[in-house]
Amino acid sequence: xGALDVAFALRSLDIGALFAVGVxxxxxxxxxxxxxxxxxxxxxxxxxxxxxxxAGVARVRxxxxxxxxRTLELLGRGAHDARAAAREVxxxxxxxxxxxxxxxxxxxxxxxxNRMTLDELTARYTPSIAWSERLAGWSLRPDFVIVGQPxxxxxxxxxxxxxxAPVLRDYLRxxxxxxxxxxxxxxxxxxxxRFYGRIMAGKQVEEPRWKRVVDDEDVAxxxxxxxxxxxxxxxxxxxxxxxxxxxAIRGAxxxxxxxxxxxxxxxx
Numbered sequence: 001x002g003a004l005d006v007a008f009a010l011r012s013l014d015i016g017a018l019f020a021v022g023v024x025x026x027x028x029x030x031x032x033x034x035x036x037x038x039x040x041x042x043x044x045x046x047x048x049x050x051x052x053x054x055a056g057v058a059r060v061r062x063x064x065x066x067x068x069x070r071t072l073e074l075l076g077r078g079a080h081d082a083r084a085a086a087r088e089v090x091x092x093x094x095x096x097x098x099x100x101x102x103x104x105x106x107x108x109x110x111x112x113x114n115r116m117t118l119d120e121l122t123a124r125y126t127p128s129i130a131w132s133e134r135l136a137g138w139s140l141r142p143d144f145v146i147v148g149q150p151x152x153x154x155x156x157x158x159x160x161x162x163x164x165a166p167v168l169r170d171y172l173r174x175x176x177x178x179x180x181x182x183x184x185x186x187x188x189x190x191x192x193x194r195f196y197g198r199i200m201a202g203k204q205v206e207e208p209r210w211k212r213v214v215d216d217e218d219v220a221x222x223x224x225x226x227x228x229x230x231x232x233x234x235x236x237x238x239x240x241x242x243x244x245x246x247x248a249i250r251g252a253x254x255x256x257x258x259x260x261x262x263x264x265x266x267x268x
Contacts, residue, residue: 038148050097067195099155
């Protein structure tokens with residue numbers, strides 16, 4: 001229960017931990033807003049970063065564990081203890097990632113729309129989480145919620161019951177520090193940039209602190225995720241096929257425009 005108390009408190013600070021929750025348009029009723037609950041809580045951009053065997057992604061995983069250890073050391077832990085704790089946090093996040101749906105599965109609008117009452121959500125999927133009570137703490141009392149990935153919440157509930165409290169504390173500390181590192185003291189900001197700004201984004205020169213504070217922290221993971229997506233789902237052969245298609249379309253337009261007698265040469 002203590003971990004849930006902290007996770008819900010962090011959510012009110014716009015810090016995602018354990019799961020994702022938000023209020024936005026109901027996908028099946030454009031005139032209404034709805035509470036959405038689903039997978040989340042990862043320190044790396046998405047589940048593929050935890051399992052992709054490609055060498056570059058594997059290096060990111062190793063660097064992420066090092067980042068956790070270095071951050072815990074800044075919080076006062078000894079080096080050996082910090083390294084051991086970092087591995088446990090990574091194991092916990094990997095379990096969350098394993099229960100998460102893959103990127104392509106998140107594009108299914110039917111499978112990712114599961115409407116139910118809060119009592120049904122608690123009874124069927126998360127007996128450890130009293131959603132009515134938790135959301136009421138945010139002054140949210142919806143008649144129903146839309147659950148994106150029920151199987152993720154089942155695993156989350158199990159993890160909360162079997163994961164040692166110290167591991168959950170370290171995981172939640174990392175979510176807090178990584179969300180606000182740019183506004184903390186220089187050692188935390190520098191370490192955060194070392195991983196998310198340099199390793200994830202491939203930057204070689206550390207930017208001034210003022211620029212790191214101003215820059216959107218989501219840019220670095222987004223760039224890395226974009227590179228991974230292109231590598232996995234847009235190989236050279238596919239890229240060439242679409243390049244040829246675009247050139248064919250341009251050629252067709254060029255031919256049609258050339259035949260227009262009423263258009264001047266300059267306009268063409």
